[in-house]
Amino acid sequence: MLRSCTAGLRSLWALRGRREGAPRLSADLQPARRLFSTEKAVHKDWALPNPSWSKDLKLLFDQFMKKCEDGSWERLPSCKHTCTYKSEDFKTYFLDPQLVEGEGLSQAQLFTRGFEDGLGFEYVIFNNNDEKRTVCLFQGGPYLQGIPGFLHGGAIATMIDVAFGSCAAISGGAVMTANLNINFKRPVPLCSVVVIHSQLDKLEGRKLFVSCNVRSVDEKTLYSEATGLFIKLDPKKSST
Numbered sequence: 001m002l003r004s005c006t007a008g009l010r011s012l013w014a015l016r017g018r019r020e021g022a023p024r025l026s027a028d029l030q031p032a033r034r035l036f037s038t039e040k041a042v043h044k045d046w047a048l049p050n051p052s053w054s055k056d057l058k059l060l061f062d063q064f065m066k067k068c069e070d071g072s073w074e075r076l077p078s079c080k081h082t083c084t085y086k087s088e089d090f091k092t093y094f095l096d097p098q099l100v101e102g103e104g105l106s107q108a109q110l111f112t113r114g115f116e117d118g119l120g121f122e123y124v125i126f127n128n129n130d131e132k133r134t135v136c137l138f139q140g141g142p143y144l145q146g147i148p149g150f151l152h153g154g155a156i157a158t159m160i161d162v163a164f165g166s167c168a169a170i171s172g173g174a175v176m177t178a179n180l181n182i183n184f185k186r187p188v189p190l191c192s193v194v195v196i197h198s199q200l201d202k203l204e205g206r207k208l209f210v211s212c213n214v215r216s217v218d219e220k221t222l223y224s225e226a227t228g229l230f231i232k233l234d235p236k237k238s239s240t
């Protein structure tokens, strides 16, 4: 498995950048439109297939895109830079103008989107607004190795945090992770595809309680279970 992963790297490097200008798919952007702004400028959407995606990932992606057709599910677009967040939300909570406009942020990009195609986090998140749940399809690439041949626990935690963050933000708007608890039950093979099922369990004032499980594509292996607490940011308080 590792050999095939490494063998694919050369072609991945050759193919890098191919996603620029990838066609936007329909059946996206319903409730999430409030949160994810791509209206002012056209930014690349990274939550779309690229040549590094395995057969499993493409198959699952197609299945979920089909579910989007009746409007019960929506695919969440994903930008590398701050366009992921509506800029006004961003400015409301991070008021330091130097941070927002200065050099500090000019190179900033979403941690999970900072890798070349196929080397790091390849994922797409689908949201079911009525059921207050999301499904994240995740393929962890060779640069996310921990124990040889397996994903680093921090990479799994990161992906869970992103899946939770999206799930919580759709209901809560501007939120931050306050607590994350993960039970790692089985190691995740590098370059395999896992499915992260997250749900919003409870909304209590500014607190959003979420939980998830991480499973193999055939659902036979339970890799991890996690719970999280997200706090809706208070515009009266500074976050910095």
Ligand SMILES: CCCCC/C=C\C/C=C\CCCCCCCC(=O)SCCNC(=O)CCNC(=O)[C@H](O)C(C)(C)COP(=O)(O)OP(=O)(O)OC[C@H]1O[C@@H](n2cnc3c(N)ncnc32)[C@H](O)[C@@H]1OP(=O)(O)O
Binding pocket: 035, 084, 085, 089, 090, 093, 161, 162, 163, 165, 166, 169, 173, 174, 175, 176, 177, 178, 179, 205, 206, 207, 229, 231, 232, 233, 234, 237, 239
């Ligand atoms: C800003 C715009 C974001 C918009 C996001 C939009 C879209 C998402 C799209 C894409 C997905 C990307 C996903 C990326 C996810 C990455 C998430 C992160 O990495 S966040 C970074 C890690 N987290 C932090 O750095 C948080 C640091 N902590 C804080 O800043 C603060 O503690 C706080 C969490 C903001 C809470 O502070 P605040 O002053 O606002 O609240 P209180 O302290 O008064 O607490 C309120 C309430 O909650 C209880 N609480 C707080 N923390 C905990 C805890 N750890 N455990 C249990 N309970 C906690 C506290 O007791 C209060 O309860 P009560 O009201 O009952 O007294």
